[in-house]
Amino acid sequence: MTGDPARRAGGDGAVPLDKTPGRIAGMFDAIAHRYDGLNHVLSAGLDRRWRRQAVAAVGAPAGARVIDVCTGTADLAIAACGGDAPAGAVLGVDFAGAMLDVGLRKVRASGLGGRVRLVRGDACRLPCGPATMDAATIGFGIRNVVDPAQAVREIARVLKPGGRLAILEFGEPRLPLIRGAYLWYFRHVLPRVGRWLSRHAEAYAYLPASVHAFLGPDALAAVLRECGFGDVRVDRLALGIVYLYVARKPMSA
């Protein structure tokens, strides 16, 4: 199971994948002030496009109530307020307080203080009632959750029947040449640049290790179905560096 704290990376075998909430929250708190800049640099700016694609794919109507789980610095929550059908109210949930502090400053600077609320909470125990949300998003967060199926069940609980969930998560490209080049970048360049810019010894070694150890696209799609979602769609973005999962809570649920 990917959430096993004792599990180690398949790549270099040196990075402990301890996903206990305190450790994950502490790691993101430590890099919070540099997280956005590093995201944009390390993804060559593509992360913004991936988030816009997730918001479009979830297809919530204008004025919808949206929950953004593992919201971090709130980029996806803010993106949900834009596009063709801007959300009316977004609740961003994350357990890393420093990430939320950065997010809150951005929300206020974007003039979205009245529409985006950020709260500290756990993806496995969402702080809202059943069937209260029209749509849900989770960007690059599910891989870090100690029990991903429990988070998916929680999202199913808070979604209204017919509501959609969009998940963005990293993957590893399948085409051999691209895979080789990408894994070299991901395992050797990214951790070094990340360590240098974030001044955190582990966070950017944890990233490729946790991606390697996490559920592949078919397995995560199966989790979505097992947790009650239907119409599960998996789109490969950027040659499989990122996957976009979209699923719908059945009307009868």
Ligand SMILES: C[S@@+](CC[C@H](N)C(=O)[O-])C[C@H]1O[C@@H](n2cnc3c(N)ncnc32)[C@H](O)[C@@H]1O
């Ligand atoms: C890689 S960041 C992604 C942030 C943001 N969604 C984005 O698109 O950039 C992962 C976030 O998930 C949060 N996280 C991980 N596990 C969580 C959990 N069980 N409950 C709440 N937040 C969690 C971390 O604190 C971190 O802020």
